[in-house]
Amino acid sequence: MKITDKLAQAHSAAKLPKATFSFEFFVPKTPQGVQNLYDRMDRMYELNPIFVDITWNAGGRLSSLTNEMVYTAQSILGLETCMHLTCTNMPVALIDEALDRAYKSGCQNILALRGDPPLDGSESTGDFKYAKDLITYIRKKYGDHFDIGVAAYPEGHPEETSGDRILEYLKEKCDAGANFIVTQMFYDVDNFIDWCSKIRKIGIDIPIVPGIMPISTYASLIRRAKWSEIKIPQHFLDALDPIKDDDYMVRQKGTELVAEMCEKLIQSGYVNHLHFYTMNLERATVMILEKLNLVEIVRESQVVTEAMPWRKSLHPERSKESIRPIFWQNRKYSYIMRTSAWDEFPNGRWGDARSPAFGDIDLCASELLRQSPKKALDLWGTPSTLKALEDLLVSYLEGGLTSLPWSDGPIGEETGVLIEDLVSINRKGFLTTNSQCAVNAAKSTDKLFGWGPKNGYVYQKQYLEFLCPKSLVDKLLKALDLFNSSDSEGNTHVITYYIVDKSGTLWTNTKEGDINAVTWGVFPCEEILQPTIVERTSFLAWKDEIFTLISEWATIYHRLMAKPSDGDSDQKQDQNQNQDDIENAYNFFNQLGDELVLCNLVNNNFTASNDVLFSLLNNLET
């Protein structure tokens, strides 16, 4: 969606926000850095920014990475995204490619920039000299598809001293078809307000988005101001200079100063939106938002905007997607990637999607291998027995671990209510990979389970998914069948199950084509929504993914099995011990896949207690 439309929408709501805001991120240099930034962006989604910016990096791998990050933000993280695009050294073919990829990612916002001139002082080799040429080109090629933003310099441009000429250039860019203005960082509010009144006078009437740079340290403040040739107001310096060596104090005081400045901006009437240069950091920006009381307001309306129990993709092709299998609940990257080639996404009924063909498993498994083996070792150690693996899972459940190969992030708040029971079955050898508890008519505004519009009711069938030794299958089947038949009226005990081994041998009491809605909601004046389901084809695709992840896990240890290195003998002995552990872990994971089955159980009686499924497993002799 276009930024100007989102702004218009947000500021025409019944309950007007004081101000909305957005975040700018730059492209990190390493894959691990990218992964960390994704995690950060994922958390910052909760703050409900109107959009995020991804900066442009001309040339080669890094510009491709800008496009990749735009896709991830828009499609997977569900963040409305604005892509920077610069002219410097960019031949039209590269511009075309970047725009095409942005278009295909569902991105509808471009910040068109001239870009800094080449560092070596040479002329740019790009086909466009000025941002206005780029704007004209984008408009010609894509019509109104993109909202186009332009940069502005309230305190002048290092290369141009005449204030009038600068305004003239800005007017030219706007006349070429820009939709909004993002300004360079500044701290001089009075000058900014003055500048706003000037540009309004020369007929520029598009939204002005001020760029806000939080203050992290005194040194960085001074450095950036110097580099950008902007003025730091005297009262900033007066307040910060005495504490300049205390980073903590600087940040506290800086937050106050910047928040104060933002209040003034909002009160000026020229501004209803703040754009934060986050420098890929979270805390400094959040502190300012908190100071401005913008975070609390967002959280209040949060429940209303969360349309589904899972994060909606903003990719236009997925705009009507309303159902997903529960299996990828904790692996949204993988789910989006493996379904990215679908022509249509299930809306209303999974059954309408016909037979879902899940994409290449490598796309998702590679995620595990992308991170450094060293980090995996730090996170997960070297378990080499089922017992040790149990310990790891229990540690994850209890919050001691922030991820597992099959869970992108830490345990969800919602899972909290089941933790004791989950720990207990893990201790019995049922290595849980996913779960949800039964919910019978919770309000849609419920803090833990609510989603969708207010005045609705939401429901869940209890779901348990786990790996367990093949040797337990017979006992498990017996217990399940006994349970399902134990009530002579057959009225309540309906557990459906899928049990499958690595090769695909399947035990189930469901029929081919059965689709089980396990999360649904009833809302005023709406059709019934059923955002998560359990279904055979998807489960088999998920089974492949889980077993691939186990084998990738082994691969990580294999990569760590280095040749013995030189060094003093103590160190060497330590290393040998480590190497033994790693080798043991490798051997364990290398054969683990063949020894386990993946099971899922649904208690279709969503009115029953969660104890039902847990006691069944707890009572099994293992």
Place this chain on the structure above:
Amino acid sequence: MKITDKLAQAHSAAKLPKATFSFEFFVPKTPQGVQNLYDRMDRMYELNPIFVDITWNAGGRLSSLTNEMVYTAQSILGLETCMHLTCTNMPVALIDEALDRAYKSGCQNILALRGDPPLDGSESTGDFKYAKDLITYIRKKYGDHFDIGVAAYPEGHPEETSGDRILEYLKEKCDAGANFIVTQMFYDVDNFIDWCSKIRKIGIDIPIVPGIMPISTYASLIRRAKWSEIKIPQHFLDALDPIKDDDYMVRQKGTELVAEMCEKLIQSGYVNHLHFYTMNLERATVMILEKLNLVEIVRESQVVTEAMPWRKSLHPERSKESIRPIFWQNRKYSYIMRTSAWDEFPNGRWGDARSPAFGDIDLCASELLRQSPKKALDLWGTPSTLKALEDLLVSYLEGGLTSLPWSDGPIGEETGVLIEDLVSINRKGFLTTNSQCAVNAAKSTDKLFGWGPKNGYVYQKQYLEFLCPKSLVDKLLKALDLFNSSDSEGNTHVITYYIVDKSGTLWTNTKEGDINAVTWGVFPCEEILQPTIVERTSFLAWKDEIFTLISEWATIYHRLMAKPSDGDSDQKQDQNQNQDDIENAYNFFNQLGDELVLCNLVNNNFTASNDVLFSLLNNLET
């Protein structure tokens, strides 16, 4: 579905039925007779017959009526239908037309008959001489699309005395491609069993369906036996002769005798299905089924087979239809007719059906005019004030009336729980046309509200639809808006409404495109089903229908406004009085449409009591 497939399915179920059964109906001579028969067939659906037969009437209007009845039975009444088709005097063009219409109705069963020779002794002018020629033709033209049944004569054929020749003819028909045999009526079980063993010996292995003729009166028994040249066993005559003048006793004893005969048939092992020649009557057949304990068995499994809260059409194009607007709840004929041209029927989500275009309103309104004005007068009298109309509606609610222009049949059992409240709001001037009560998680096997597979839960939002004077709209809107805003948290009071006048002026608190699921169900290992909805476009189509019905109601009185006839003066005075009443009723209904609005209210809080909506209306000052 094919009869042989249905039989195979029914007799391979987990709980084997003793026997299944079917009913044969003939085409009545008058439109009123047809309407009455539809009502009867509609009731007899509840007995769960495997199929019904509609006899053929060669030539003109009556054969067209056979096709129409086949369509109605299959598509509207949801009865699997077998169409008789005869050769006598039927040129191939007429055969083609009949088969084409049967095909398009979704009928998959034809009973191919030679038919009786022309009554005047002339040769048949048809293109096919024998049933086997017709069978060959159908097979050639339609491949395996139709199951083809053939007639058989266990006691010989009036035109053929040689038993061997008769068997030979039957074998030829079977070899030509018949799938099942329906026999002529008979009462001699021993002869039948003997005959069965003979036809099995000559290699006929398709199902044998015995034709059973209930005994209504002694005279009809004798007459039919004579006409068909079949034997009445001595013990039948011995039992019936002494009571032959007492129709009641004959029917009782006859039921016993025929039931006894059916038991023997079933025990013989040749038969697991009974085909009843109902003569378009209900009672005699039902008495035999009850005697055989076949009705009770059916009722037990009923709940399981009722897949939806409304009767499913058996038209193949509608096979996936799973959602209907609630408005036509009591006018299923009209709904099927007005949607018969749709390419696709909503499955899972109404929204997927895009904008529904409802067919010509004349199709449905004509129903009212098809019945004789005299009958309408008998049923509904001559109300000429709102108060008198109220009385009529109250009488309908209390069971004193079996239909209304907008309700095909008597008040449903389900509505029963609301009757007192409905009567009370009718007395306030809210003339109810449709309603359903709130249901919060009733079991799917619930006798009153249950539908769908067992171990499920079903839900309803309360729905009220009524006509009321335009002058009440302001008050009603005020009360609704007050109600919706009365809870400061806005958590429970969510009534959505549509109020519309004849010309289409609409008051609503819904948005364009809103679709409100008002009946839904949750079942083990299934997607959520939502079989009825409330939605704007459909409601406007329904509004047109309701207002057309009111104007047709006026037309009925107009037709009854005869010129004064001759006769004695007393009679004349009576007639004049009647004529005045009729004229008053005409004037009343003629202007009524302009004075009323049609309203519907949904209480989206399905967990609330039904009192909520009723008190709102009861508390309105009218």
